[in-house]
Amino acid sequence: MRKLLWVAVAMVGxxxxxxxxxxxxxxxxxxxxxLRDLAVTFKAxxxxxxxxxxxxxxxxxxxxxxxxxxGQGPDILVGAHDWVGELAANGLLEPVNFxxxxxxxxxxxxxxxxxxxxxxxxxxxxxxxxxxxxKKLVPQPPRTWDELLVLARQITDPTxxxxxxxxxxxxxxxHWFPMLSACGGYVFGTNRDGSLNPCDVGLASAxxxxxxxxxxxxxxEGLLPAGVGWDTMRALFFGGNAAMVxxxxxxxxxxxxxxxxxxxxxxxxxxxxxxxxxTPRPFIGVQGFMVNSFSKNKVLAFDFLLNYIATTDTMLALxxxxxxxxxxxxxFALVASxxxxxxxxxxxxFGIPMPNIxxxxxxxxxxxxxxxxxxxxxxxxEEALKEAVAKIKAALKCK
Amino acid sequence: xxxxxxxxxxxxxxxxxxxxAVVVWAAMALLLRGDYLMVALLGVAALLLNFLVLSRRAYPxxxxxxxxxxxxxxxxxxxGYTISVSLTNLQTGNLLTKAQxxxxxxxxxxxxxxxxxxxxxxxxxxQGDLRVILxxxxxxxxxxxxxxxxxxxLSGPRYVRGAGGTVxxxxxxxxxxxxxxxxxxxxxxxxxxxxxxxxxxxxxxxEFGTYLRKYSYVPDQDAVVDLETNVTYYAxxxxxxxxxxxxxxxxxxxxxxxxxxxxxxxxxxxxxxxxRVFGWTVVWxxxxxxxxxxVGLGLAYLLNDPxxxxxxxxxxxxxxxxxxPAFISALVWAGLFNxxxxxxxxxxxxxFGTKVRWLQDPMWARAALIFINVWxxxxxxxxxSLGALQSVSREMYEAARVxxxxxxxxxxxxxxxxxxxSVAPLLIGSFAFTFNNFTIIWLVTAGRPAVLGAATPAGAxxxxxxxxxxxxxEGDRGNQxxxxxxxxxxxxxxxxxISGVNFRFTRALExxxxxx
Numbered sequence: 001m002r003k004l005l006w007v008a009v010a011m012v013g014x015x016x017x018x019x020x021x022x023x024x025x026x027x028x029x030x031x032x033x034x035l036r037d038l039a040v041t042f043k044a045x046x047x048x049x050x051x052x053x054x055x056x057x058x059x060x061x062x063x064x065x066x067x068x069x070x071g072q073g074p075d076i077l078v079g080a081h082d083w084v085g086e087l088a089a090n091g092l093l094e095p096v097n098f099x100x101x102x103x104x105x106x107x108x109x110x111x112x113x114x115x116x117x118x119x120x121x122x123x124x125x126x127x128x129x130x131x132x133x134x135k136k137l138v139p140q141p142p143r144t145w146d147e148l149l150v151l152a153r154q155i156t157d158p159t160x161x162x163x164x165x166x167x168x169x170x171x172x173x174x175h176w177f178p179m180l181s182a183c184g185g186y187v188f189g190t191n192r193d194g195s196l197n198p199c200d201v202g203l204a205s206a207x208x209x210x211x212x213x214x215x216x217x218x219x220x221e222g223l224l225p226a227g228v229g230w231d232t233m234r235a236l237f238f239g240g241n242a243a244m245v246x247x248x249x250x251x252x253x254x255x256x257x258x259x260x261x262x263x264x265x266x267x268x269x270x271x272x273x274x275x276x277x278x279t280p281r282p283f284i285g286v287q288g289f290m291v292n293s294f295s296k297n298k299v300l301a302f303d304f305l306l307n308y309i310a311t312t313d314t315m316l317a318l319x320x321x322x323x324x325x326x327x328x329x330x331x332f333a334l335v336a337s338x339x340x341x342x343x344x345x346x347x348x349x350f351g352i353p354m355p356n357i358x359x360x361x362x363x364x365x366x367x368x369x370x371x372x373x374x375x376x377x378x379x380x381x382e383e384a385l386k387e388a389v390a391k392i393k394a395a396l397k398c399k
Numbered sequence: 400x401x402x403x404x405x406x407x408x409x410x411x412x413x414x415x416x417x418x419x420a421v422v423v424w425a426a427m428a429l430l431l432r433g434d435y436l437m438v439a440l441l442g443v444a445a446l447l448l449n450f451l452v453l454s455r456r457a458y459p460x461x462x463x464x465x466x467x468x469x470x471x472x473x474x475x476x477x478x479g480y481t482i483s484v485s486l487t488n489l490q491t492g493n494l495l496t497k498a499q500x501x502x503x504x505x506x507x508x509x510x511x512x513x514x515x516x517x518x519x520x521x522x523x524x525x526q527g528d529l530r531v532i533l534x535x536x537x538x539x540x541x542x543x544x545x546x547x548x549x550x551x552x553l554s555g556p557r558y559v560r561g562a563g564g565t566v567x568x569x570x571x572x573x574x575x576x577x578x579x580x581x582x583x584x585x586x587x588x589x590x591x592x593x594x595x596x597x598x599x600x601x602x603x604x605x606e607f608g609t610y611l612r613k614y615s616y617v618p619d620q621d622a623v624v625d626l627e628t629n630v631t632y633y634a635x636x637x638x639x640x641x642x643x644x645x646x647x648x649x650x651x652x653x654x655x656x657x658x659x660x661x662x663x664x665x666x667x668x669x670x671x672x673x674x675r676v677f678g679w680t681v682v683w684x685x686x687x688x689x690x691x692x693x694v695g696l697g698l699a700y701l702l703n704d705p706x707x708x709x710x711x712x713x714x715x716x717x718x719x720x721x722x723x724p725a726f727i728s729a730l731v732w733a734g735l736f737n738x739x740x741x742x743x744x745x746x747x748x749x750x751f752g753t754k755v756r757w758l759q760d761p762m763w764a765r766a767a768l769i770f771i772n773v774w775x776x777x778x779x780x781x782x783x784s785l786g787a788l789q790s791v792s793r794e795m796y797e798a799a800r801v802x803x804x805x806x807x808x809x810x811x812x813x814x815x816x817x818x819x820x821s822v823a824p825l826l827i828g829s830f831a832f833t834f835n836n837f838t839i840i841w842l843v844t845a846g847r848p849a850v851l852g853a854a855t856p857a858g859a860x861x862x863x864x865x866x867x868x869x870x871x872x873e874g875d876r877g878n879q880x881x882x883x884x885x886x887x888x889x890x891x892x893x894x895x896x897i898s899g900v901n902f903r904f905t906r907a908l909e910x911x912x913x914x915x
Contacts, residue, residue: 021585046581065878069495086877090494091503091649097602116648161740171847225739227758231730232740293503300584303604358491361877365856365869369849376759379851387851394668394854395874 021297023050023304026064027078028057030322031124034314035078042308048300061087068092068294075295076305081112081286084120085357093120094291094298101306109327112286112353117195122305123288124315125324129175129248130282130347131265132255137243138164141265144277145214148268152223155243163225166236167246169215170227171371173364174354175246178280179215181352183207183272187363188355198359199398203367204385210273212381216374226375249324252340264343284351286327362395415452419445478891485884488655491876493637497651501616501623504639504647508610509627511597517541517607520565521580521587522572529586530572533599533607541594548594580604614647623647659885668854672866675850677893680862683769684833688826690773695780696818700810702781703788714785721778729842732771733758736843761859764844768860772839776829787821788814823905830901831894840865863890 023042025035032054039050053074055063061083067073069092087093095118102110105123113121133141137155142148152164168175177185185208189200202208218224228236234251236242238258245251246267255262267280289309291301308314315331325345326332335341354360370388373379379387422445429438451457451464495503517533533541533548542551553566561567567574575583581604592599594609602608614623622633632639638650663669698717702710720728735741736757744754757767791814799809840846846861846869856869867890871883 020582045578047578048581048584065494069499086491089492089648089876091500092494099603158739227737227739229733232734232737236740296585297588299588299601299603300581358876361491361872362874365873368845369847369856369858372759372847373849373851376756376848378848383851391856397875 021048021300023048023076023297023300024074025050025052025076025078026055026060026074027052028060029054031078031318034317034321037317038308038314042304050304064292065090065092068292071294073292073294075292075297075301077290077292078124079287079290081109081121081123081288082354082356082360084113084115084290085355085360087290088115088118088120089358092293094293094295095120096122096291096302096305098122098306101310104310104329106327106329106332108284108351108353109286109288111194112284112356113288113290115356117193121286121288121290122310123286123327124309124318125287125322126327126348127248127250127285127287127324128282128344128348128351129178129246129267130344131244131267132237132247132251133244133263133265134237134240134242135261135263137240141244141263142268143266145268145270149218149223151243152218156223158222158225161225161236161241163236163242164223165244165246166225166228166233166242168228168230168233169224169371169375170229170232171368171375172229173367173371174283176215176371178246178267178282179211179270180208181211181281182270182278183210184278185209185211186352187360188357196355196357196359198357198396199393201363201389201392203363203370203392204382204389206273207278209381209385211270212370212374212385214270215371216377216381219375220377249340249344252323264340266343266347279350281350281352282347283354284348285354287324288327359396362392366391366395411452415449419449481884481887481891484880485659485888486654486656487652487881488637488658489652489878489880489884490882491878492648493650493652495649495651497634497653500639500649500651503649504614504623505612505616507613508598508600509613511609511611515609516602517599518605519601519607521575521583522568523575523579523583524570524572528572529583529590531587531590531592531607532566543590543592546591546593548592548599577604655881659881660889662882663885663889666855669870672853672855672857676857676861676863676866679765679860680834683765683772683862684830686769687772687776687833688830690769691776691829692780692784692822692826694773694777695782696784698777699781699784699788700814703785717781718778720774721782725775726838726842728775729771729839732767732774733843736767758844759848761848761850764848764860768840768843771843772833772836775839776833779829783822783825784818787818790821791817824902827898827901827905831898834862834894834897835864835890836862837864837868841868863893 027035032052035050035052039052043049057079060077060079064073064077064079064087073092084093096113098105098110098119106126109123109126110119113119113123131141138151142151148165155162155164177187180203183206184202185205186202188196188198189202191197215224219226225232225236233242233245233247234254237245237247237251238255238260240260252262252264267282269277269279272278289305291298291305295301310328312328312331312334315326315328316334319326319331319335323335323338323341325341325348326335336345355363366388369391370379370384373384374381378384422441426438426441429435429441451461515535517535519534520532522530522532531543532551532553533543535541540551540553541548557569558566559568561574565574580587584601584604587601590601592607597609597611599607599609612626615626616623617631620631620633622631623639624631630641630645632641632645632647634640637653637655638646638648640646701707702714702717707713735743738744738754738756738759741757743757747753747755755763758764795813796809799813804812840860840862844858844860846856846858846865848860849856849858855866856873857866861869863886867883867886870886871879
């Protein structure tokens, strides 16, 4: 009996202390297949196995926060840059030391993944919204908002229905932001060192209010349908009831499938109170690879990211699964001739990385409330936005 | 009792033995991981199970136990856990335990003024001991001896040279190939070598580099010293904080007693919005249950009538809203109610030339929500009522008819009292469920339209639970789980009180029916 016990202890011990490293990666369905292919190469060259777990994108962050502190998390997490603030503030991410590889990445994308002066992710793809238009309904998209209004007054007919422009606004501050930012609206101001200042909220600045007024006027005039969500927007655009939508690369595949002859163009410029034309600045979202601070294979993980992921082969394979402008510059150069990528890139050049600090959590709800009050005509843009900023500052305990 | 066949007995003891073997194996694995609490729990559970199977006296418990286990796992444990979280500061930035934070901080390093990097060769002997030889940029070489790095002259005969003149081994140590280095990365990464007053660690698969330790924990001061700046950060309210208020991220979890409850109860905004949200929550639950019950009962009464033709087809059709996943129905209805593009407004426009601002006007949004929820719940009420109606004996109706009672009288004096007894507890359950029906509110209006001038993010259609969600997850820096748990416990108390009163009321009803 005692002998048996020792055998059992020895077996369990062997299993526990076997040290052969294995990299565990959590990724969504658009990246997991590419990583699985790469795992074969990595195993052949280093003898180290990689286990890729496929998890739905919107589950990744929550599951990571639950699993990482208990040591059950992955070594590498593939996610979005706006998770970084929350994850790093919780002590779950390890800073990346790019070394000479830094020059191969778009500075904006690297900046998007930085928090508290450190880089926390190897960026892969960027995304931003722009105008996607139906060439049959509008051969030449308007370049200024005034031209857009002229077009809208010509073709809008709520009974058909037919609209010149539709975007998610029910409420949806993400798609609304370009209108507010064109003349200088912003979410958080920046400190001298480039970090974000959560107590400087610019959503009720003169520029933001100007953009919000334009939004309110279009709804009041019946030129812009209010309360539109993702499904309604798709139905209107694919059904030929909307000439233009403001959306991102995620709509492109379905637009092709719907047989729409589409084009991508910048969001029309807005004439600001001072008479100048303001370019709408959408949020930029960046997706990339992060390393768990509780990983026992950090050197291995960074070796994998910098020498196997940050290559044109891998980045191109990731791009082909899910075409977004690559953050890896040599790869971007290879695909820049694609007209869709180029067009989204033209708009993205004016983009602002979506704030990644955890304080952003206080912004979305209050901001969306303001948008719905404005869209419903329950409050003027000025009232609604000022109240939103007051609420955000109160939630963040700013003076 | 002792009539059980030999086979059954053998099977029983065999299974118990197998289970015990698994438990012993699992306990040892847990012991090795140092998880003593789990070992204790496992031991208690295993002993209990053995007692249940082997003791005759425990025979009745065998049937009760599964239910008890589920009661504890699904009800008692979550409530206990929620209470314990509500007493902590668990939120974004305070997720880890203090020990985890200290371990993480003590593992942080910073670069010395003149950082050095080294290429390296790693060696292993037959016992599995690892040693490394490092070569600095300027050609100096070092060898690891224990935790120390000492200068070494590699020209001696001890060091075996291979092709290309590189050292391939010494003193029984042989050099690792690159794949072997990959296999040994964990051990190499764990090396913390000392060179003078600097630390040398593995920085990549090909290099070591010099570092200095950033933080050191001082237990008797309960503080962390920043060795780079010499600032002391004391543990205060869940983070290490310097005398001038700078905090080190991440913070850690601490027990804060009843502070979350006090925050909720004394928050000026929460107090002003509470009455409005609570009022609407009660109205919403009451009207949903009221309408869905009467619609469901009415349909059930019709379908229970043997003279109605095609009852089966009607019944199947009427159950459809119940068969569809609620969240899909909710999203579809939200689309139908869209003021500009929804079908409902287009029909109203065609018929009456008017538009209703569903989901945008507070009153209409509430009406739409109640309508949608009645649509989703009436089939349940209908099924329940159908069952109850069929259990009412026909003889009573016949006797009533003989006595000359009208249909209306029969309904109110026979059907309703008998139905009420079996349906009332379900109505209370339905009320409590609707009270906390986050899904429908969130999918259709997300608590909106917003209320201008509200002190907290409380919209016109927010119920307590959705408001809680917004308070806890759309405030400050995101996840305020401690606060959210405190509010959940308060809501739990409110619902328990309402249900308690309701049950009193129905017990009185039961007494009435017993008297009948």
